[in-house]
Amino acid sequence: MSQFLQVLLSGLATGSIYALAAIGFTLLWQAAQTVNFAQGEFVMLPAFFVLFAIKVLSFPLWLALLFGLLLAVLLLGLLFKKIIAEPMQGNLGLPLVIATMALAILMKESTKMFFGAEAQPFPELFPADTMNVLGAIVSVQDLLNLATSLLCVVALSMFLNRTRTGRCMQATAQNPAVAEILGVNIKRMVLYTFLINAALAALASFLISPLYLAKFSNGETLGIVAFIAAIIGGFNQIRGALVGGLLIGVLDNLVATYVTAEYRAAVPLVLLIAIILWRPQGLLGTSEGRKV
């Protein structure tokens, strides 16, 4: 029981971080009708902003995290939209998809050049203690990672559903033409989406780097897992991305513990194939048609 609870918790904690990155996929899909294949690198890079602030600028951790968050929002949100996404919109999304692939390579190689190929330690945000839950010894770090991610997703959902700006963003995602007729500043709403995506990626980066270590190649795995999570959950639903992320995190840990460690990496892919075959819109997604 103790082992199952710990494995489940670890899976949920990791899965919730995957979910943050996966939500970014769904947000950009809704706002720009494109897939950002640099999403993994968006999660990789903010950790290095923090390390830069700590090592070079000698900032304390809290200030370095704030610096990393702001820089991520500025570079991965604002600049990404203005320099790459905006000029390429209106071309059925394909040029932008290819541009994000190139951006992923650029970010990865630049990070390698400036920060080196070696992994670097990232400061722990939460204490690495254990606590007793229902008779099982579980990690406090896992609990707090899970709580932080879920809190963030809940806050995002409340923002989108219960605020005027959030509803305008949803209207823009659902039908930009009608939203504009109704007076919604759709350019601003799309910009907000990009900024939120960057902030979520930064948060995922801060939570996952203490365990995964900060490394230029981290985005490869994270990007793929988050992409699969978004598809499994439903590419056009935030709650779908959350479910997809949690599902992959939990399944990965359960399979590695109770079935096979050797083939754990295959599990998300098998799940992906099954979902595409039997429910292409994802577990919680809705069917969409589009003229091409």
Next chain:
Amino acid sequence: MMRRTVATLAIASVAALMSLPSALLAQETVKIPCLCEASGAAAVSGTNLSDGAHLAIEEINAAGGILGKQIEMVNYDTQSDPQVSRALMQKAIDDGAYAVVGTVFSGSTIVNMLVSQQAGVPQFTGSEAPNITAQGNPYIFRTASSAAKGVPSLTPYFKDTLKADKVAVAWVNNEFGKGGHDVFVGEMEKAGIEIVADVSSEQGQADFAADISKIKESGAKAVFVYLNEEESARLLREAKKQGLSIPLVGEVTLTGQKVIELAGDAANGAYAHVGLTTGADVPSIREFADKFNARYNRTTDHNGIKGYIAVYAIKYLTELVGGFDREALAKKAHGLTLDVATYPGMLLTTSWDDKGELSRESFMTQVVDGKQVVIGTVPAN
């Protein structure tokens, strides 16, 4: 008249220089390339190996080189990829390599050493997988003991010091890991110690939650950890996170400088048997560590020592042979012992057997307050 004489002399000098065979000019240097992992999973090890080798070259060149020739070392980044390493080995040999230093990553060495063997180029590797010297390749030489030599040194530690009757083993599923795992399992069987959890992981694996969970539930009294540096650090961090309280014992990497840096507090208390360590209380190694720190403004793990002694071994063997004869160098090294008193660049007295396997004194270490501390010496076997 004077002007004409000077002009004639100048023309004659140029003509004389041009008539020199190009081979003679080329003999001013000897090429010893470093096939190192500057990127990829083994980048930490490869970088240290390369830096150690370059440090030795600077010293040797400053003292006149090898038999009057300056050493020229070009680095070839294998990207920790076996196929890339094979192609680069061929390129290094085509470029005129006299001998090769590297690679560290066993999966690469097992592939690229076939190329150096075919070309008859001696190769001084930093790899530790047992099967590298079991292939009958007369041109491969180790710069550190293999797992087949190192892991058995841990058996008395598990049996007598820790008094563990049940152990777990966490290993990386690659050439390096499989070699260490197989030797360890065999040793435990011989010692009558039960292996209650056999946990393999993939190279580059980031999440060790399931691995640690399995070890916790297995009832093991100690864990043998045989992973690369980054994975070792991630496992240590996860072990601390889940409150794993049994001793973690490794071979070589677990108490290395890079692992300590990456794992932070989580590395404290970890044990490892190491063939080479800059923390050893040996004057020659302390002197090397100081020189490395002064040159690169950082510390190195055992891989820096491997690179350093690889270059010195090539120098001493060439001088013993009395010329740049690759085949004679390889023959000379087999069954040879280089005494540190006569050959100080070896740092410790070193012997190679007829397969290129290495033997010398080694150390038991523990991480205490974020530093690797030598807690015992293991004699050469």
